[in-house]
């Protein structure tokens with residue numbers, strides 16, 4: 001059995017007058033424009049005009065990695081390779097060597113980071129026993145040649161120098177016991193003048 005058709009509302013003079021007023025005042029058009037005009041009048045830009053405007057970075061931001069020094073310019077890294085072992089992306093390569101004349105002490109003779117593979121997870125920073133690695137707030141590292149993101153020790157130290165102007169005292173000066181147990185890190189290459 002066919003369903004019966006719905007009854008159409010009866011057209012009365014009043015409804016006809018209302019429709020006519022809506023037509024001549026563009027009522028439907030104005031209702032449609034309401035959302036547009038509301039957004040237009042309450043406009044708040046959500047796109048920053050980078051690089052002219054820059055967003056404030058959160059305190060926990062993890063940017064480019066850096067190698068750090070003590071306040072006298074001595075490199076903190078003792079070449080233990082723990083950061084290399086901790087890195088899940090095999091970004092880091094440490095070539096460690098004995099400190100000349102002090103066979104019980106080591107330093108990183110060479111240190112490389114292939115930042116094209118870095119996840120910025122921070123595991124290397126956590127693994128370092130002497131806080132020789134730090135994450136900076138640098139993020140503007142777009143390059144044309146990705147080989148430019150293969151950083152050596154001097155480049156990583158330079159990033160640390162500009163990102164960590166306040167440095168710690170040498171480890172053996174922080175804790176007298178360190179000197180007592182003969183793990184002071186003397187005679188490492190000094191920061192060039």
Ligand code: SF4
Pocket residue numbers: 065086087088089090091092117118119120121122123124125
């Ligand atoms: S931040 Fe993570 S991925 Fe990047 S070098 Fe450190 S451990 Fe490796």
Ligand code: SF4
Pocket residue numbers: 076077078079080081082083084094108127128129130131132133
């Ligand atoms: S940066 Fe830290 S963890 Fe990596 S080799 Fe140097 S001392 Fe060891």
